[in-house]
Amino acid sequence: MQNENAIQAIDLTKTFKIKSPPSSGHFVRRKTLSVNAVDNLNLSIKKGQLFGLLGPNGAGKTTLVKMLCTLLPPDSGTATVNGYDIVKQPMQVKRSLGTLFSVGERGFFWRLNGYRNLEFFAAIYNVPRQKRQERIMDVLKLVGLEGSAFDLYQRYSGGMKRKLALARTLLADPPILLLDEPTVGLDVISSRNIREFVRNTVKETGKTILYTTHYIEEAANICDQIGILRRGRLIACDTPNAIRAMIKQSELVYVVVEEITSDQIERMRSLPAITSLTENDEYAMGNQRGFCLELRSVDQVPAIFDFLFKEKIKLVNFRREEPTLEDAFIELTGRP
Amino acid sequence: MGFWAELEKIYYFMKRDIISFSTYKTNIAILVATALFGALSFAYLGSNASMQAVLELYNMDLTTYLLIGLAFNSYLSQSLTLVQKTINPWALEEVLVSPTSLRTFIVGSSLWGFIWSTAVVVVYLAIGVFIFGISLNINVLGTLIVLALGIGTFIGFSMIGAGILILTKQGDPVTALITIATTLFGNVLFPPQVMPTALQTISYLLPQYYFFTSIRLMLTGWTIPMILPYLLVLAFMCAVILPLGYGVYAWCLKTARKNGTLSWF
Known part of the structure; x- marks a missing residue:
């Protein structure tokens, strides 16, 4: 053979x-x-x-x-x-x-x-x-x-x-x-x-x-x-x-919104779909605010849109973050 | 791939070395000048020396004795370091990953050095003949046999030295020892018979003594049967040292490969 x-x-x-x-x-x-x-x-x-x-x-x-x-x-x-x-x-x-x-x-x-x-x-x-x-x-x-x-x-x-x-x-x-x-x-x-x-x-x-x-x-x-x-x-x-x-164990999304209050940020943080929320204004301009959201899975994305719609928060930008091969490399070679 | 293919590889090793060598023009000039001045200075030294009685042992004048000794000492010195010069670790790795045998590699890498050494010997002897009027009566076959045995023996030494160098990476004691032994006991600049008996014994244990004695006699009219005892001893030493050298070199190379230290120079 x-x-x-x-x-x-x-x-x-x-x-x-x-x-x-x-x-x-x-x-x-x-x-x-x-x-x-x-x-x-x-x-x-x-x-x-x-x-x-x-x-x-x-x-x-x-x-x-x-x-x-x-x-x-x-x-x-x-x-x-x-x-x-x-x-x-x-x-x-x-x-x-x-x-x-x-x-x-x-x-x-x-x-x-x-x-x-x-x-x-x-x-x-x-x-x-x-x-x-x-x-x-x-x-x-x-x-x-x-x-x-x-x-x-x-x-x-x-x-x-x-x-x-x-x-x-x-x-x-x-x-x-x-x-x-x-x-x-x-x-x-x-x-x-x-x-x-x-x-x-x-x-x-x-x-x-x-x-x-x-x-x-x-x-x-x-x-x-x-x-x-x-x-x-x-x-x-x-x-x-x-x-x-x-290494893709969780879903990362990046959102930029306009005119969001501190209370609304806290309510978004407490959503069951979100495991963590960090502010990241790298792509936010003027009265915009940017957030990096870690979700339990990709199925949780609609819950984020629902929340923004109900709270009447204007969504300016939405991006799904893909892990890079470098992340995978570090994750795999860095494991004890 | 057959014999001719291997022969062709050897030719390309030599061609590579000739091209590389020919680019070092200053080095060539220095080498020629060294040979020339070396020959001249020792020839003058010989002509004024008072060792006539000792030289009667060989039935030749001191100039002839010294010139032949020097010419072939340079030859053997070159031979002694030839294999070591081939073990540039990077070139060694590149050749070892090619479908080329170790034997072809050693012969191919050494050939140009031998040809150059032969040219140096010819220059020495030509100076002796044409400037100092020394008389040579060369037994060609005998000379070739003695040369072959001498080269074989010294390649053996060279391979032992190169093998040790591959393992130690910091120079080898073998080459230094052989060089000193050749100068002191090898019958190069003076016959060992002028030394005390105990030191003479050391000479008789070294192939250099038999090589230099035989080559002088083969260049001055002696026949092969007349020097047969010297030739037999030299042949025996060559038969032991050459395969021993190859074995040591191959073992050291194998050990360095096994340890992964081949390129750690």
Whole structure:
């Protein structure tokens, strides 16, 4: 049976030994601590999917990427990439992957030009010699560097370096890409270019992409599915909208009204439909007042309109507040 | 991918290094000048020295003795650090995630260094021949065999040093030790026979002694059967040190990968 998962991890675990921070006194022996960088992680990424892996620093994103590309051996559990076991079939795994590390530009040779750098990597990635030149120019064109192909790498800007690193991952036309924080350290324009390139150009080729980031909205904008890592564990895995919905326990609405008295505010606060009321005049003008209302559920909205109608209070503005993915991220990763 | 594909990869490792190297024009000039002045100064030193009696052991004058010693000491010094120069952690990670074997990586990354070292040796010997008039009678096959064994042995040392460096991240004692041992006991600047017997014993335990003795004799008209005992000892040491070095390097690399410390430089 054809495996529909491009990447699959089962109970994958990686533990690092680290020294405890030094306590007072220079002669105190530092203890060795075990840190579970990846902790019994189970993950399935379907072929052709753009999967965003979110997590705060130290959540285990890079460790997972390094295990998947065979750079780090797992302590226990198994993982397959393109159907190949990362421990037993490392060469097949490497042939299936293009990997971009968050500091990927450090692997390039600064005194070679972009073309020569890619020529070297094309050779070690087994790109056939006859197709090499064409392939290099193709990927340079894809990332928009064809005009700078023969400039020295050391003259490239940060964005250009990252684009060249992306081009390197595409050289051998692998079915799966591991992109570890591809926009970290880049300016807004360069980040957007990289995101658009991944979303529009790479995704169209049908490649499976594992995209790690700690920029929440970035993942929400381009990924089909999002996984949230916390202390090496996958604590949520779903579509961006479903992740947002996970924290939506109450309904928030924002209303702006005209000429409301203090008594009316107190009566509104005591309505059974409302669990909390806070004044927020951010969008109120003149004799208007703004309120943020937390309701028990969306079904309670008509009760608010009824109250305003009966009290003859003019409604100027009404807006339902959706929780952002950032709220979800903080909620999920911040849980004890 | 077959043998030719691997060979091609090695070619591209070398091409990368040549292009990088050729951009360091000042460095090239300094290297050539160092070789030139080194050769000149030691040649003068040799011509005025009073070690004639000792040099009778090798049946050659001191200038020839020193020039050959210096030329090939530079060669082995380069070899000793070649593998270490390849372990830039970032480049190492990028190569290790590619479908390229460790063996191809080491050979490919070292090849240009060896070619450059050979050029330095040729410069030394040319200066000796054309400026100081030293007489060489080269046994080509014997020289190549001794070189191969010497390079193999020193790559073994280099891999041990590189392996330790991968784990310790702060320099390795192996390279420093080998460099000192070569200078003092390696038969580079003076024959160990002039030293006290106890110190001579140290020389006889080191591959450098057999390498420098053999290479001098192969460049001055001796035949392979005449130096066979030296060659056999050197071959034995190479057969032990080279696989040991590879094993140590592979183990250290594996340990660093397991610990996740490969890029912690």
